[in-house]
Amino acid sequence: MGIFERYLSLWVGICIIAGVILGNIFPDLFASLAALEFANVNFIVAILIWVMIYPMMVQIDFSSIKDVGKKPKGLILTLVVNWLIKPFTMAALGWLFFRVIFVDLVDPQSANEYIAGMILLGVAPCTAMVFVWSQLTKGDANYTLVQVSVNDIIMIFAFAPIAAFLLGVSDIQVPWETLLFSVVLYVLIPLIAGIWTRKKLESSKDKHELEHFLAKIKPWSMAGLLGTVVLLFGFQAEVITEKPQIIVLIAIPLLIQTYGIFFISYGAAKAMKLPHNIAAPACMISTSNFFELAVAVAISLFGLHSGAALATVVGVLVEVPVMLSLVAIANRTRHVFDN
Secondary structure, three states, rough: OHHHOOOHHHHHHHHHHHHHHHHHHHHHHHHHHHHOEOEEEEHHHHHHHHHHHHHHHHHHHHHHHHHHHHHHHHHHHHHHHHHHHHHHHHHHHHHEEEHHHOOOOOOOHHHHHHHHHHHHHHEEEEOHHHHHHHHHOOOHHHHHHHHHHHHHHHHHHHHHHHHHHHHHOOOOOOOOOOOOHHHHHHHHHHEEEEHHHHHHHHOOOOOOHHHHHHHHHHHHHHHHHHHHHHHHHHOOOHHHHHHHHHHHHHHHHHHHHHHHHHHHOOOOOHOOOHHHHHHHHHHHHOOOOOHHHHHHHHHHHHOOOOOHHHHHHOOOOOOHHHHHHHHHHHHOOOHHHHH
């Protein structure tokens, strides 16, 4: 593990603080950056997300899908949780907390947007950081590639209709064109670019060229992630400073969702008698979110300063430390699966 992965929570935490501080010191600068958009897509955010996602897409080996039939249980678990359980429990928790429990603390319009942001997080299974979680739990790297690959293919077709359905259930009107454009822009295009790049590198005479290329672009992915965090928290600096209680309110159902989905998946994996090196990554994939996509779609649909964008940004805040705690739980309970 490099220094970035090892101290990931620290770097993200520093960038969150830096974003809030810079956003309050230079509000006009961040307002100008926020205005650089077309069709509800901010140019700066789009560039940073592309910088972050592209190297991760190059890592995905779609030829490994042919091996899925050898160990189908882990993949079945991931797909069932990701697409038949997780989006709906997230929507239910959002509705429960912001329409019932927190109804007197948040105005109806903001509540709708917070629910929308949570839904977008719930419908976007993790693509990038899964490789880190898998490595930390000593997971089967090849099987993780299969799971991520299949989930990415399904996400291209399933993200938009499921998100639109759940957002519609929450009485929020969704422009299908914008939602589909976001999926194409932030998933399909970088995915195709990643596949093309990987094939070109694998066809090279130098067998280590792919490995060397990934090593070179990895820092750019890190810079994209940290830059995105700084920018997003800079955009939301005023809200975070003036309404820190909102961050707490959003974080509560997100924490319940994350830990709840993990233990549901982990229990199911044990019942299915999956080996730990498949069970742990499967549960991490089921639990974590593709927050880059969720943030991008929230910004595209509702705007940079919306409650939906804030909710997805809180998802970034919650994601890393919580996932690291789940990695620790998985590693400490390895013996349960070995018996």
